[in-house]
Amino acid sequence: MNPLNNEVIRVVSRPEAIPTAANFRKDTQAVPAVEAGxxxxxxxxxxxxxxxRGWLADANNYSSVGIGEVMRSLCVGTVVASQAExxxxxxxxxxxxxWQQYAVVQPSAVVQKITATDIPPSLYLGVLGINGVTAATALHTIGAPKRGETVVVSTAAGxxxxxxxxxxxALGCRTVGLTSTPEKVRACYEQFGYDHVINYKTDDIAGALQDACPDGVDVYFDNTAGLISDAVMPQLAIGARVIVCGTASISKWDxxxxxxxxxxxxxxxxxRMQGFILFDHMDTYATYVxxxxxxxxxxxxTYREHISDGLDSAMHAIEELYRGENLGKRLIRL
Amino acid sequence: MNPLNNEVIRVVSRPEAIPTAANFRKDTQAVPAVEAGxxxxxxxxxxxxxxxRGWLADANNYSSVGIGEVMRSLCVGTVVASQAExxxxxxxxxxxxxWQQYAVVQPSAVVQKITATDIPPSLYLGVLGINGVTAATALHTIGAPKRGETVVVSTAAGxxxxxxxxxxxALGCRTVGLTSTPEKVRACYEQFGYDHVINYKTDDIAGALQDACPDGVDVYFDNTAGLISDAVMPQLAIGARVIVCGTASISKWDxxxxxxxxxxxxxxxxxRMQGFILFDHMDTYATYVxxxxxxxxxxxxTYREHISDGLDSAMHAIEELYRGENLGKRLIRL
Structure with a gap:
């Protein structure tokens, strides 16, 4: 069948720290034939x-993408041809x-079928995808916040x-978010309903946390590590839970x-301080969705999306993400 | 009733780091009258x-002893007079x-009555006291080791x-201990049954751990923090549990x-890395004893005791403990 051309983004080198466009190359090739299954x-x-960033590093990581491979990514797409039951x-x-226009895959690559027709499909990569499910699963299984407790979130607008x-x-907690720009601070208050928002680039983090959390921090949902975590740890309440979900502020671990x-x-x-990786919890994925x-x-x-168009824009997108330039889920529209 | 003289050890200053005899003073005073209750x-x-060490510090600690107060300690003693039901x-x-010859206390100061007559009473300060109960409670509630898992213990002979x-x-785990002298290494093998013992003063800790734990560390029972922990953390297995029970190798936290x-x-x-303090678990104390x-x-x-005689010897004992000079539970006999 396939005279179809496929543009793909391949990994050509490992980043020293944050991945940049230089770590990728765009190739054009024919879409392979769809075989049985x-x-x-x-x-x-x-x-x-x-x-x-972690998938591209080869140190201290759980699963790296190989050099020469198509960049690993979750995607939403439509079946064009099927030889699978x-x-x-x-x-x-x-x-x-x-990161490619077309993919020929086994059914094992599918996370879910999207059947809802009243919900924009891009949400299944964000608030209804691994972001939202990570938030819900980790908060529930490790954080287990109780009504009246104080929950602190780094990358609060992400x-x-x-x-x-x-x-x-929604669980009745007092929520305190840390983010990086006045625009994000505003979104945290107005869209995401935080009780207190700290701009970690301009505020005295430790002092602001003390004001915002007079009874200490019961749950710390940590997506950054680094200076934010260093300010939170001395303010943990008795019996606190720290969810280690990401380490965005540390560019290099080796x-x-x-x-x-x-x-x-x-x-x-x-x-308690505990690492969380969603892939350990795929059995409850659909329930949380x-x-x-x-x-x-x-x-x-409420959710926000930050969309750019075309495959080429993907190559710069990780770097932009780590510079904090996005507001909301970062997506590439093809 | 009381013309009894009582020798007491009081706290006179806070240590810069490890408490020494200079932080204490011995006083002699009359034993107070025993009042109702x-x-x-x-x-x-x-x-x-x-x-x-922590009880004497006033930074980052859960409960400090006041200047001028008698040094807090668990003791075994015999009732001389009672006005309490x-x-x-x-x-x-x-x-x-x-730390005194005589104490006039409320029943709330009593942790347990010792009724066994076939067991040396000093054990209720060691293997049948907060040491043993801490070991059992923390291992059970946080470590939850399963048969065949690898358990690493810092201060393995303590x-x-x-x-x-x-x-x-006894639970069927592979046990790896870290300790500081050839004599303690021998005790770890011969008396405490460790499968593998590392002398952290003379061995390459990271290399020795790698040899001893080819499948990684499932449970790390940490009494030290510091360089030992720094070597263990990179060797944690998936799903590992780290019990933070003490920080003996760090002399100052402020x-x-x-x-x-x-x-x-x-x-x-x-x-998962989790702090453990026995005082949160006193409801199950008797069960574990x-x-x-x-x-x-x-x-x-099996247990070992390191005994010195007389109240005066207590004043140097914390320092000796942190120098690693004891083998077994450190006790003062009056």
């Missing part, structure tokens, strides 16, 4: 994630289709953070950077 | 704990009686560590010392 998907939306032309899917703040608020030791804070506050869809339909969960 | 106890055994002359008690090693071994950041290890290994008594009676739990 495979599906051909035309991508409509590509995702850009902070985690991509259960998939039909026209089905809309969210899955691991990579794809995960903005969802965490809203979910915690060698391991130094920071203030956490042991004494964990000991004296009997606090359903809960979040219900909140979206009820108008109780 | 009180008990007069004659101390027979005093305890010396690593935690005393349920207590009779001759009762043997373990409780918060302080009062808590030696008990952790034996309890983990300002907070720097160390390699732990966030990325916790994230990539989905590991009963379990440990059964192991002692069955000859399945």
């Amino acid at each position: 495979q599906i051909l998907v035309r991508n409509e939306w590509l995702s850009v994630e902070p985690a991509m 259960g998939y039909t032309e026209g089905d809309r899917l969210m899955g691991w289709f990579g 794809g995960v953070g903005s969802c965490v703040g809203q979910l915690a608020k 060698p391991v950077p130094m920071g203030p030791r956490v042991e004494r804070f964990l000991l004296t506050r009997r606090a 359903n809960q979040l869809e219900a909140l979206i339909r009820a108008g109780k969960l | 009180q008990i007069l106890v004659r101390n027979e055994w005093l305890s010396v704990e690593p935690a005393m 349920g207590y009779t002359e001759g009762d043997r008690l373990m409780g918060w009686f302080g 009062g808590v560590g030696s008990c952790v090693g034996q309890l983990a071994k 300002p907070v010392p720097m160390g390699p950041r732990v966030e990325r290890f916790l994230l990539t290994r989905r590991a 009963n379990q440990l008594e059964a192991l002692i009676r069955a000859g399945k739990l």
Whole structure:
């Protein structure tokens, strides 16, 4: 069938720190034939994630993308041809289709079929995708916030953070967010309903946290590590839970950077600090998507998207993400 | 009644780092009268704990001893006079009686009555006291080791560590201990049954851990923080649990010392790091003592005691403890 041309973004080198366009190359090639058990998907939306920095590093990481491979990414696309049972032309899917126009994949690459027709499909890469599901799963399984507790969120306006703040608020918690620009501060108050927002670039973080959290921090949802975490740890309440979900503020882990030791804070506050990776929790993925869809339909969960057009724009997007230039879920529209 | 003289050790200053004899003063004073609701106890055994360093600091700590107060300590003693219901002359008690010959206390100071007559009473300050109960409670509630897992213990020959090693071994775990002298290495192998022992003063810690833990570290029972922990963290297995029980290797927490950041290890290994303080778990104290008594009676739990005589010897004992000069539970016999 395929005289179709496929533009793909390949990884050509490992970044020293934050991935830049220089770590990628765009190739054009023919779309391969669809064999038995495979599906051909035309991508409509590509995702850009902070985690991509980790997927491109080869140190201290759980799963690296190989040099020469198509850049790994979750995508939303439509089935163009199917030789796999259960998939039909026209089905809309969210899955691991990579930074490319077309993907020929096994069904195992599919995370979910999108059946809702009343919800914009791009949301399945953001607030209804791994961002929202990460927020909900990690907050529920590790944070377990109780009514009246104080929940602090780093990257408060980001794809995960903005969802965490809203979910915690809905549970009756006092929510405190840290973000980086006046525009994001405003979005945190007006759209994501934080009780208190700190601009970590201009405010005295420790002092502002003390004002915002007079009874200490019960749950810290950490997407950054670094200076923000260093200011939060001494303010943990007894029995606090720290969800280690990302380390966006640290650009390089080899060698391991130094920071203030956490042991004494964990000991004296009997606090828990725990790493979270969504891939360990895929068995409950659909359940959380359903809960979040219900909140979206009820108008109780607000989101923002930051969209750029065309495959070429993906190559710069990780870098922009780490510079904090986006407001909302970073997406590429094809 | 009381023309009795009482020698007491008072706190006269806060240590810069490790407490020394200069932080204490011995006074002689009359034993106060025993009033309604009180008990007069004659101390027979005093305890010396690593935690005393924390009780004497006033930074980052959960409960400090005031300047001028009698040094806080668990003790074993015998009731000499009682005006409190349920207590009779001759009762043997373990409780918060302080570094002194005689204590007049409320029943709330009593941790337990010692009724066993077939067990040396000093054990209720060590393997059957807060050391053993800390080991058992923290290992059970946070570590939850499963058969076949690898359990690493810092201060492997110490009062808590030696008990952790034996309890983990009895659960079918592979046990790896870190300690500081050839004599302690021998005790770890011969008395406490460790599968592998590392001398952290002479061995390459990271390399030795790698050899001893080819599948990574599932449970790390940490009594030290510092360089030992820095070597363990990169070797955590997926799903590891780190019990933060003490920070013996760090002499000062104000300002907070720097160390390699732990966030990325916790994230990539989905590991948990949690502080433990026994005082949060006093409701299960008696249950764990009963379990440990059964192991002692069955000859399945070995312990060592390091005893010195006389109240004066207490004043130097914390310092000696931090120099690693003891082998086994540090006790003062009166």
